[in-house]
Amino acid sequence: MLQIPLWKRLTIILVCLAGLLLAVPNLFYSRVELHNDAATALERGAVPTAQIEENLALWPEWLPSGLINLGLDLRGGAHLLAEVQLEDVYESRVDGYWPEIRDALRDLRGEVGTIRRQDAPPGELRVRISRPEGLQAAVDAVRELSSPIVSLTGVGERDIAVAGAGDTISVTLSEAERAATDQRTLEQSLEIIRRRVDEAGTREPTIQRQGADRILIQVPGIGSAQELKALIGTTARLTFHSVVGRTSDGTQRVDSDQLLHPSMDEEGLFYILDRTPVVSGDDLVDSQPAFDQNGQPAVTFRFNPSGARAFGQYTSANVGAPFAIVLDEEVITAPRINEPITGGSGQITGNFGVEEANRLAILLRAGALPAEMTFLEERTIGPELGQDSIDAGKVAAIFAMVAVVAFMVLSYGLFGALATVALGINVALIFAVLSMIGGTLTLPGIAGIVLTIGMAVDANVLVFERIREEAKTARGPARAIELGYERALSAIVDANITTFIIATILFTLGSGPVRGFAVTLGIGILTSVFTAIFVTRLLIVLWFERRRPKQIEI
Incomplete structure (x- = not known):
């Protein structure tokens, strides 16, 4: 007989209610965002102001406040391509050796005489001694201050190059040390930029290295490129x-x-x-x-x-x-x-x-x-451009939803109407999961949701067609529904697993927009299977228990 245990019914209902509750903040996006920004600012130790307190009161504390992060193409924001001046690091590194070199040469004052630092090009340190005959001893003493390079490409090499001519000693970074310094500088710059952007409360920035000395920075939601430059420049x-x-x-x-x-x-x-x-x-x-x-x-x-x-x-x-x-x-x-x-x-x-x-x-x-x-x-990408993309995505999603609803109702009658209710819950669950994990929604991500709407009823189509076949031979409508779900399950799982594998490959190997599409597609597959196997079935069972029809028409 067609039975669903009470604990399973309650679990399905609670999951749906939790999903709807988590998705609700996205209907009041601006208010919840201001509330979250104010709460984050206070957590980071910002000085409380009247504006912060006012924003904090825009959304109740007891309600979920997780939001889907909007990407640069939807929200607007700032895009920067920066070149790191690596030569500045060479200069500061060489300057840092001066106290050690000065102390080492002072110990040889009897051989080298007085010492005095001379003006030199950036990245070079020059020291003049008053006794040229002690030049070799001075060079040897400075070379002893060098250290082995800690990198895979500089094994066996030293960090500074020391040369002497006449009465002047010249110190520069070795080529291997410069290469290792370049790598460390880029990695440190990436990390510090990421920390600064995160500290300011912005969401899901794109910060990545490009080429040998450049960094790409894209931050959604920030007012202008000048504001971003003031923060990280x-x-x-x-x-x-x-x-x-x-x-x-x-x-x-x-x-x-x-x-x-x-x-x-x-x-x-x-x-x-x-x-x-x-x-x-x-x-x-x-x-x-x-x-x-x-x-x-x-x-x-x-x-x-x-x-x-x-x-x-x-x-x-x-x-x-x-x-x-x-x-x-x-x-x-x-x-x-x-x-x-x-x-x-x-x-x-x-x-x-x-x-x-x-x-x-x-x-x-x-x-x-x-x-x-x-x-x-x-x-600077203006928010009006992003709003146009959001509006276009809404129109596409609404048209897709209307078309799917019309097809399902015309093809399967009441069962199709119940499937469209589950489809609405499915979309809410997608937004709930994205809000819960702090996912970023981009224009390709909207395309993934629209595609999910079209694919979401595939499982229901398989089940309903199977029920239609079983109704011809099964003993009663309850048995036909039960067999329809049992015998369509393997086809549903197989079809969605293969699609989920493709989404996983896209996420792993892709970048930027491709990953945004893969995330929403993968989440949509999981929620579609859940709503088709559990939610739609629960709705049909509740209807069947209330009406007790002698036969079903699909």
């Missing part, structure tokens, strides 16, 4: 330097081991700083927006143990001296050290508002880009 290099002096002459020459940086707060003021920072932003472990004692926006920061130790030792030994905090070659502030700072934390204040404090905290927390980026291509 800043290197956010934070360093802490001892102050040698101040000047109003921006062209003043300084020693090779010093820097001249402008003040961010006072126009026309420049600071002369030691070139080697006491602590850098690499030692930061956290940064949050806050307010200072005067109620003005500020940014707090916290060092890791090694950075806290260096920071504490310097401030303990230099009480009363000014100390400069430098962000991207501009002095944010240069406070006087009133007492040792041994806790490993501090606060940055300046002429910035709440939004700027939030952005600065994001940049510092995500880390500094290892090199500057030049944007070769930038494009």
Whole structure:
């Protein structure tokens, strides 16, 4: 007899209700999105504002708030193609060797005499000694500072190349080290850009390497390419330097081991700083927006143990001296050290508002880009273009739904009408699964949903045709329905498994739009099988138990 146990009926009903509940937030997309963005901002430590509180109240906390992420072609957003200036890394790497080289040559002062750093092209460090006869000893001492290269292509090679001529020693990165540095720089840039975009609360960005030194960045939902550039284009290099002096002459020459940086707060003021920072932003472990004692926006920061130790030792030994905090070659502030700072934390204040404090905290927390980026291509995709795509997709889906409903009702009568109810539940389940997993819907993804609508009734067609055949020989309509489902099951499973395998291959080997199509197609196959085998059958059983027909017409 045609029977479905009570526990199975309840399970099917609960799955359908849960799917409908998870899909509901997508009907109120803008409101739920503002609510989610406000909640995410508070979780990340943003300063609460009236706007954030207002957005938070747009959607009840007890309801699901998962949304389908809209791709760049549906939502609009920004597209950037950036080139990483790898030469900048060579320069900073070579500069980092200066303290070690200086200390090593000071130990040989009797042989090499006095030492002095000379001006040199970017990526090269030159040191002049007063006793040319000690050149070979100096070169040998500097070469001992080199280290083996840690990479598969640079096995057995050293990281620096040292040469000497006359009274000058020249130090550059070796070719193998440059290749290894290029690889590390690109990987680090990709990770930092991804962290910055994620920290800002954007959804499903595309960030990938292109060629030897380029990075493609596509972020849906962001206002413009300029806004995206402001978020990721800043290197956010934070360093802490001892102050040698101040000047109003921006062209003043300084020693090779010093820097001249402008003040961010006072126009026309420049600071002369030691070139080697006491602590850098690499030692930061956290940064949050806050307010200072005067109620003005500020940014707090916290060092890791090694950075806290260096920071504490310097401030303990230099009480009363000014100390400069430098962000991207501009002095944010240069406070006087009133007492040792041994806790490993501090606060940055300046002429910035709440939004700027939030952005600065994001940049510092995500880390500094290892090199500057030049944007070769930038494009803003307006939301109206994406809305056109969404509207076209809606029209296509509605036409597909109407055509399928008309065909099923005309072909199978009441059973066809019950199948169309299950089809509506099927579409809701697709949206529920995409919302639950945080999937991204693109224009090809909409095509996958439309195709799923057309394919979703295939299983019902197989079942209904089988029931029609069994009704001619079976003993009663209940037996015909039962046999129809039993004997059509293997064909349904086989057909959908092969299609699901194709969707899996598309997702694995494809990229971008192809993967978006594969995701919605694969999810649609799973939900179609569920609704055809369980939901439609439950609806037929409930109808049959209520009417008890003597015969069925399909």
